[in-house]
Amino acid sequence: MNMQASRTLQFLLLIGILFAILLMVQNFTQPRTQITISELEQNIRDGEVEKLTFLKSANEIQGRYRKDSAAARAKKTESFTAITDQDYYNNVIIPLARTADVDFGMQNPSPWASIFSPTVLLLILCIAAPVLILFWMINRQVQNSGSNQAINFGKSRARLAADGKRRITFADVSGVEEAVEELREVVDFLREPRKYEALGAEIPKGVLLVGPPGCGKTHLAKAVAGEANVPFFYISGSDFVEMFVGVGASRVRDLFDQAKRRAPCLVFIDELDAVGRHRGTGIGGTHDEREQTLNQMLVEMDGFEPNSGIIVLAATNRPDVLDPALLRPGRFDRRIVVDSPDLNGRKGILQIYVKNKPLANDVDLEDIAQRTPGFSGADLKNVVNEAALLAARTGASKINGGHFFEAVDRVVAGPERKSRIINEKERLVIAYHELGHAIVGHQLDHSDPVHKISILPRGQALGYTLQFPAEDRFLVSKNQILDRVSVLLGGRAAEELVFGEVTTGASNDLQRSTQMVRDLITKYGMSEALGPIQFGNQHENPFLGRSVMEDRNYSDEIAYKIDEEVKKIVTECYQRAKEVLTRLRGRMDEIAQVLIKKEHLNKDEFDALMRGESLDGGAGPEPSEPGSMAPATTGTVTPQPPAKPTISPAPAG
Ligand code: ADP
Numbered sequence: 001m002n003m004q005a006s007r008t009l010q011f012l013l014l015i016g017i018l019f020a021i022l023l024m025v026q027n028f029t030q031p032r033t034q035i036t037i038s039e040l041e042q043n044i045r046d047g048e049v050e051k052l053t054f055l056k057s058a059n060e061i062q063g064r065y066r067k068d069s070a071a072a073r074a075k076k077t078e079s080f081t082a083i084t085d086q087d088y089y090n091n092v093i094i095p096l097a098r099t100a101d102v103d104f105g106m107q108n109p110s111p112w113a114s115i116f117s118p119t120v121l122l123l124i125l126c127i128a129a130p131v132l133i134l135f136w137m138i139n140r141q142v143q144n145s146g147s148n149q150a151i152n153f154g155k156s157r158a159r160l161a162a163d164g165k166r167r168i169t170f171a172d173v174s175g176v177e178e179a180v181e182e183l184r185e186v187v188d189f190l191r192e193p194r195k196y197e198a199l200g201a202e203i204p205k206g207v208l209l210v211g212p213p214g215c216g217k218t219h220l221a222k223a224v225a226g227e228a229n230v231p232f233f234y235i236s237g238s239d240f241v242e243m244f245v246g247v248g249a250s251r252v253r254d255l256f257d258q259a260k261r262r263a264p265c266l267v268f269i270d271e272l273d274a275v276g277r278h279r280g281t282g283i284g285g286t287h288d289e290r291e292q293t294l295n296q297m298l299v300e301m302d303g304f305e306p307n308s309g310i311i312v313l314a315a316t317n318r319p320d321v322l323d324p325a326l327l328r329p330g331r332f333d334r335r336i337v338v339d340s341p342d343l344n345g346r347k348g349i350l351q352i353y354v355k356n357k358p359l360a361n362d363v364d365l366e367d368i369a370q371r372t373p374g375f376s377g378a379d380l381k382n383v384v385n386e387a388a389l390l391a392a393r394t395g396a397s398k399i400n401g402g403h404f405f406e407a408v409d410r411v412v413a414g415p416e417r418k419s420r421i422i423n424e425k426e427r428l429v430i431a432y433h434e435l436g437h438a439i440v441g442h443q444l445d446h447s448d449p450v451h452k453i454s455i456l457p458r459g460q461a462l463g464y465t466l467q468f469p470a471e472d473r474f475l476v477s478k479n480q481i482l483d484r485v486s487v488l489l490g491g492r493a494a495e496e497l498v499f500g501e502v503t504t505g506a507s508n509d510l511q512r513s514t515q516m517v518r519d520l521i522t523k524y525g526m527s528e529a530l531g532p533i534q535f536g537n538q539h540e541n542p543f544l545g546r547s548v549m550e551d552r553n554y555s556d557e558i559a560y561k562i563d564e565e566v567k568k569i570v571t572e573c574y575q576r577a578k579e580v581l582t583r584l585r586g587r588m589d590e591i592a593q594v595l596i597k598k599e600h601l602n603k604d605e606f607d608a609l610m611r612g613e614s615l616d617g618g619a620g621p622e623p624s625e626p627g628s629m630a631p632a633t634t635g636t637v638t639p640q641p642p643a644k645p646t647i648s649p650a651p652a653g
Contacts, residue, residue: 010139013132020121020128032062032079040082040093043071044100051103054089061089167226168219174352175345175377176216179209179336183224186311190228190264193309204334205301206312208272208327210319211338214378217315220338221268224313231265233258237274240293248275248293256300256310264309272314272332276322294323301331340376343369343471349377353384360400368404371451373468375411383407409452412466414459422457429495430455430463431595433505435588436494437465437487440577442610443584446483454600462505478526481516485573486580488513493577497585517569521562529565530558587612 035043040061043049048069053062061082065072072078084093089106097104170180189196189203196203209217218234225232235255240248259267275293304310314332316322326332341349346369354365372380386407391399410416422430434453441447448467455463467487492506525532535558537551552559581588591609595601598615605615 010132010135013128013135017125017128017132020125024121024125032081033075033077035075035080035082037082037084037088037093040080041096044093044096044102046071047100048072049097049100049102052093052097052105054086054093054104054106056086056106056108059083059085061093167229168222169226170223172352173216173220173223174348175341176220176338177345179220179338180223182334182336183207183220186313187224187227190224190230190266190309190311193264203311205304205310205330206314206332207334207336208319208322208332209313209315209336209338210317211315212317212340212376214376215338215340216377217338218268218270219377221266221313221315224311225266225268228264228266231262233262233265233267235267235269237269237271237276240275241290246289246292248289249296252293252296252300256304259310260304260308265311267310267312269312269314272316272326273318273321276314276316276326278321278323294326298325298331340374341380343373346372346375346380349380350384353381354399357384357388358398360396360398362401363399363404364401367401368408371405371408371468373473379411383411386410409454409458409466413461413464416456416458422462426462427455427596428592429499429503429505431592432494432498432588433491433503434463434465435592435595436490436492436577436581437509438490438606439584439588439591439610440490440493440580441465441467441483441487442606443580444483444486444576446477446479447487449603450606451603452600453595453606455595456599478520478524481520481524481526482569482573485513485516485570486577488516489570489574490577490581493574493581494588497578497581498588513573514566514570517566517573518562520569521565527565527569529568530561535562 040049040063043065048065048071049063050066051064054060055062061084063080063082065075065078065080067078094104170184173180186203186207193203209220211217221234222232233255240251255267259265275290275297277290277294301312312332315338319327319335322332327335347365350365350368354363368383372383375383383404384407387399387403390403390406394403396403434455438450438453441450448469450465451468452466453464458464488509489506491509492502495502495506521527521530522535525534535554537553554562587610591601591606594609594615598605601609608615
């Protein structure tokens with residue numbers, strides 16, 4: 001039943017109930033008193049009766065006394081009834097009425113009279129009212145859950161992109177050139193299917209876009225539909241998942257029915273992993289709801305002809321958990337990786353989003369792209385938007401470079417929290433803590449350059465040090481990991497060195513550095529003591545959301561050795577950080593004074609201070625000799641995703 005029909009039904013029910021109430025009110029508000037026929041005759045003779053009607057169906061006379069008559073006053077009502085038959089009414093009552101000048105008549109039996117008797121009306125009311133309330137409640141619930149499909153749970157929730165909106169094309173996408181090239185073929189097929197049919201070529205039915213969130217998978221799918229100018233159905237895998245068994249499967253059926261009617265068209269299923277996980281892992285045996293949905297999807301994908309004009313694009317960031325059946329030929333057999341953009345890609349994306357915005361001359365998109373390694377397309381869009389908002393807030397007519405830099409910081413670490421009051425002693429601790437990170441980072445050979453140090457609270461952090469790699473990096477070496485650990489521990493080392501006492505500010509640093517060292521040993525096999533072996537299999541628990549479980553496949557003895565090795569490496573890194581800071585203690589004290597005053601230092605300022613120059617241009621004391629602290633060992637390298645800027649916050653607590 002569609003929305004319109006259900007509305008009409010509700011409206012009719014409401015009218016019916018109102019009508020029933022009206023009739024009942026009329027019936028009950030006019031109480032009739034029952035009198036005997038001889039009493040009636042007497043009343044007529046006394047001239048107290050005004051009107052008489054004989055109801056054939058009930059063999060009953062209904063009548064009304066004159067206003068203010070003695071009988072009406074005595075009975076406390078003007079309406080009365082008296083039981084008699086038709087003969088008596090015709091032969092006795094009517095002649096009597098004629099002589100007393102009473103209005104009289106007869107009413108034929110009406111079929112409605114019995115239907116609308118008060119008892120029946122009450123019955124209707126009792127049934128109809130709850131039904132109406134139920135309808136209303138279901139309707140409300142379905143509307144609240146964001147669908148306009150009334151009570152029809154089995155209908156697909158696919159949204160058809162509005163035709164009137166501006167079409168997205170490949171010109172709106174940047175940084176994912178390889179994916180665009182692959183998808184051009186799909187566009188071509190949707191535009192000219194005959195060209196392929198003539199050659200007997202089968203275009204893939206399903207294409208899987210794989211990549212981290214925010215890198216433009218949905219955007220690309222929209223661009224394909226936009227380029228080919230075909231309808232675009234969008235649905236998220238989680239839209240299929242519902243409490244009731246069979247609903248997901250029914251929604252899949254409905255989605256493909258709709259798509260077949262609109263072919264050629266493009267169906268985009270976001271978060272395919274929500275329905276497409278390995279079967280057999282569900283709670284409650286092999287026939288849980290998700291499996292039925294997945295089976296239905298497989299059936300549908302097999303069900304339409306290869307060249308029927310429907311192409312299904314799906315997105316996931318977990319291709320490893322997908323059911324292998326989904327990846328077989330004829331289904332999602334083509335995979336396209338949509339990864340984080342590189343330097344040029346980031347610049348391209350920034351260019352797309354600044355297109356219609358007024359920019360000041362000092363904005364250098366190349367520089368911003370350089371400061372944002374690891375940012376996804378969505379992050380960059382956010383940076384541009386934040387910069388525009390900041391410009392608007394400060395009343396500027398153009399967006400300048402400062403707005404962009406502040407926007408990058410905001411996206412990385414959250415907005416500044418100027419209202420947080422921090423006392424002098426704590427500011428000093430935070431300043432030395434952050435400088436500890438920065439100076440160790442500056443001195444170690446394999447560490448990323450320091451781009452910013454701040455002691456202004458931002459987001460959760462009380463202060464932060466931003467480090468970006470000089471270029472995009474896809475492999476991380478052992479020395480780089482060790483240097484990162486030393487940089488993270490630099491904050492704690494500085495506190496210990498300067499104040500002789502440590503604070504809770506380093507807890508996040510400790511957590512991250514310990515995890516890094518543990519991964520170095522167990523995941524990347526980089527420890528000399530334990531060798532190039534991976535210990536433990538980590539996998540996501542399908543029942544516990546994102547929590548990671550580890551299958552321990554090593555002995556207690558190895559576990560002990562791992563713990564010992566973690567401790568040894570972390571301690572070495574900490575010592576290294578402390579050595580650097582002890583050697584540069586004087587310089588650290590000088591810079592700390594500047595940092596306390598200025599609250600933040602950018603890369604050039606920090607580099608100048610480290611060279612011993614003062615910020616107003618004059619030369620400072622003799623620079624200290626920067627020592628190379630890199631460990632002598634050459635580590636093996638291991639793949640890692642490109643790193644986001646390292647931010648070493650001193651969290652509250
Ligand atoms: P995903 O589906 O991969 O999670 P989206 O496609 O939803 O990511 O990306 C979110 C937004 O970020 C998009 O609406 C788009 O505006 C922007 N975006 C992401 N990647 C790109 C890109 N490569 N080029 C242009 N815009 C992008």
